Amino acid sequence: VSETTLGGIAGRMPKFLRRADPAVVTAFACIVLLLFLGSLYSRSFLSPEYLLQQLKVASFLGVIATGMMLVILLGQIDLSVPWAVAAGAMMACAAAAYGSVGIALAIPFGVLCGVAIGIVNGIGVAYLRIPSMIITLATNAVAQGLMVVYTGGFSPQDSATAAMRYLATGFTIPGVPNAVIIWALIGAAMVFVLTRTSFGRAVYGIGNRERAAYLSGIDTRRIVLVAFAVSGGLSAFGGVLLAGYASKAAQSMGDAYLLPSIAAVVLGGTSILGGRGSYLGTVAGVILITLLQSILSVMQMPEAGRQIIYGVVIVAMLLLYGRAPASR
Amino acid sequence: MADQRGTLLAFGIFIAMFAIYSANHPAGFTANVVQTAANKGVLLAFVAMAQTLVVITAGIDLSVGMIFTLTNCMASWLVLGTGIETVFGVLVVLGTGLACGAVNGAIVIYGRLQPIVATIATGAVFFGLALLLRPVPGGSVNEDLADFLTGRFFGVVPASLVALLVVVLAVWVPFSRSELGRAAYAAGSSETAAYMSGVPIRRGKFLAYTLAGLLASIGGLFLTFFTYTGEAAYASGNAYTLFSIAAVVLGGVSLFGGKGSAIGAIFGALAFRTIGDLLFVFDFDPLWQPLFQGVILLIAVSLGAFALFRVRNRLEWFL
Numbered sequence: 001v002s003e004t005t006l007g008g009i010a011g012r013m014p015k016f017l018r019r020a021d022p023a024v025v026t027a028f029a030c031i032v033l034l035l036f037l038g039s040l041y042s043r044s045f046l047s048p049e050y051l052l053q054q055l056k057v058a059s060f061l062g063v064i065a066t067g068m069m070l071v072i073l074l075g076q077i078d079l080s081v082p083w084a085v086a087a088g089a090m091m092a093c094a095a096a097a098y099g100s101v102g103i104a105l106a107i108p109f110g111v112l113c114g115v116a117i118g119i120v121n122g123i124g125v126a127y128l129r130i131p132s133m134i135i136t137l138a139t140n141a142v143a144q145g146l147m148v149v150y151t152g153g154f155s156p157q158d159s160a161t162a163a164m165r166y167l168a169t170g171f172t173i174p175g176v177p178n179a180v181i182i183w184a185l186i187g188a189a190m191v192f193v194l195t196r197t198s199f200g201r202a203v204y205g206i207g208n209r210e211r212a213a214y215l216s217g218i219d220t221r222r223i224v225l226v227a228f229a230v231s232g233g234l235s236a237f238g239g240v241l242l243a244g245y246a247s248k249a250a251q252s253m254g255d256a257y258l259l260p261s262i263a264a265v266v267l268g269g270t271s272i273l274g275g276r277g278s279y280l281g282t283v284a285g286v287i288l289i290t291l292l293q294s295i296l297s298v299m300q301m302p303e304a305g306r307q308i309i310y311g312v313v314i315v316a317m318l319l320l321y322g323r324a325p326a327s328r
Numbered sequence: 329m330a331d332q333r334g335t336l337l338a339f340g341i342f343i344a345m346f347a348i349y350s351a352n353h354p355a356g357f358t359a360n361v362v363q364t365a366a367n368k369g370v371l372l373a374f375v376a377m378a379q380t381l382v383v384i385t386a387g388i389d390l391s392v393g394m395i396f397t398l399t400n401c402m403a404s405w406l407v408l409g410t411g412i413e414t415v416f417g418v419l420v421v422l423g424t425g426l427a428c429g430a431v432n433g434a435i436v437i438y439g440r441l442q443p444i445v446a447t448i449a450t451g452a453v454f455f456g457l458a459l460l461l462r463p464v465p466g467g468s469v470n471e472d473l474a475d476f477l478t479g480r481f482f483g484v485v486p487a488s489l490v491a492l493l494v495v496v497l498a499v500w501v502p503f504s505r506s507e508l509g510r511a512a513y514a515a516g517s518s519e520t521a522a523y524m525s526g527v528p529i530r531r532g533k534f535l536a537y538t539l540a541g542l543l544a545s546i547g548g549l550f551l552t553f554f555t556y557t558g559e560a561a562y563a564s565g566n567a568y569t570l571f572s573i574a575a576v577v578l579g580g581v582s583l584f585g586g587k588g589s590a591i592g593a594i595f596g597a598l599a600f601r602t603i604g605d606l607l608f609v610f611d612f613d614p615l616w617q618p619l620f621q622g623v624i625l626l627i628a629v630s631l632g633a634f635a636l637f638r639v640r641n642r643l644e645w646f647l
Binding site for chain 2: 077124128130131133134135137138139140141142143144145146148149152252255258259262263266272273302303304305306307308309310311312314315318319323324
């Protein structure tokens with residue numbers, strides 16, 4: 001298909017479609033395709049209960065991917081997600097063991113632990129200029145080490161507080177799970193920050209060219225530090241919700257969220273090089289990944305097959321629209 | 329000499345750490361202690377060499393640990409039986425490593441994807457294949473070959489160290505001296521300048537990724553020789569990826585590409601392993617080992633920040 005015919009087709013489309021990012025449109029098209037394929041396999045794929053259940057499962061990934069997106073928009077990456085998630089969950093559950101004060105402070109304490117991990121990442125990236133990929137791997141290892149020492153190598157016995165369970169599994173509005181509402185609130189806040197605040201503009205600016213952002217008077221180091229702290233905090237909050245969902249924390253509960261959170265952001269059209277991407281795309285990516293996981297598990301695909309399909313799909317979709325420009 | 333500073337520093341750290349280690353080891357500095365330490369260190373050394381090749385091109389391979397795991401599982405099926413069968417098995421395992429590396433290289437270079445995301449995704453595929461091969465740990469290996477390669481020559485020289493030396497001479501030395509090896513360095517140092525000078529950067533980078541797969545598979549083969557089994561362990565694969573980066577940094581290889589050598593990374597790997605094992609000779613609880621290794625990794629990567637003191641113009645932060 002040549003450029004001109006594409007332009008011709010786009011020219012005849014309504015305005016909102018013309019302005020849409022092709023990556024976001026592709027991601028939504030893939031969601032529809034997956035639902036269609038799923039409905040061929042079983043009728044229940046299109047039932048409201050199933051879709052709502054998927055949305056609820058997606059909201060945990062959605063919260064984590066929100067933080068990841070902020071960091072990727074800067075042109076960085078956060079590989080400390082696995083143990084930020086686990087640390088948030090474990091520390092929140094641990095706090096719950098310390099009486100009524102502990103129960104009240106469980107959620108903030110868990111999130112705070114994630115923020116602390118994020119701040120170490122941010123200091124490393126922004127002030128020490130260590131590549132984010134490396135420093136976040138290192139903090140991930142340290143967080144893992146701390147948790148192993150704390151738990152003695154076993155899954156902790158403390159269970160989640162009632163508040164955590166309510167946030168993850170309860171219903172405030174009948175029919176809409178609380179987790180979905182939380183994701184919607186966090187998502188709305190993120191959209192506001194990215195599009196309506198100077199912080200958000202600075203994030204895009206740094207992602208495009210940090211030098212130029214610095215020269216235009218932005219305190220780039222502070223912005224990067226804050227973004228990593230938010231990412232760590234959101235990962236930990238995702239962990240808190242997951243612990244509420246499962247009633248307790250587990251050793252490797254975060255491992256399953258690293259690749260999906262990066263994949264969701266990148267499949268949603270956010271450039272891995274930073275500076276480009278919309279939150280709508282991330283929402284599409286999160287739903288896409290969750291549906292893919294769900295369909296594979298409904299088809300009773302063993303873990304091995306799931307990993308393979310998963311990696312292949314991500315590489316294939318990235319090859320479709322996530323490629324870097326041809327050199328020079 | 330200035331080029332070798334990183335390698336010499338890693339060598340120094342390793343010698344110092346190993347001196348402390350063997351001085352405090354209950355059995356002292358004996359052939360047995362050296363052999364055990366060598367066998368453990370060599371595994372990481374192979375994976376670290378693999379990581380070096382990719383890091384030199386300013387890329388990163390987050391799937392090395394999974395190639396290592398996959399080839400371990402494969403070797404536990406194939407490196408068995410008569411001499412011919414064993415040789416065939418070894419060749420298939422090494423070929424698989426080459427293929428995995430080539431896939432990474434093709435996706436990153438010709439598919440123009442970012443190495444981080446691409447290799448995390450291919451790592452998932454490699455781990456899935458490993459799980460297919462070994463849903464539960466098991467299998468076996470040609471024990472004569474395994475004992476030969478993990479034992480000692482003339483009663484003193486650890487065979488695994490000799491094997492490491494052979495691999496260095498057969499893979500790293502020819503690579504780093506070849507035109508394509510220099511192209512890999514040039515691509516990591518400044519891709520634009522290298523392209524403008526007509527250096528074959530694509531082929532150089534592709535060769536680096538492919539050989540990285542081969543080296544990781546040699547590591548996987550040796551893991552099978554040490555353990556006699558194959559196991560698709562997610563945590564151990566990830567740990568080797570992580571430690572390979574630590575070893576590369578300790579070995580003086582620049583994560584921004586273009587600087588460092590696999591020899592440095594080997595000493596980095598041996599030093600990292602020795603530091604990790606120091607806990608045992610000082611009788612700490614093994615529970616502290618992951619934290620200890622994580623902190624060493626954190627310190628190692630922070631050492632790079634000293635370069636900031638040489639920055640005269642703040643704009644150089646953003647290069």
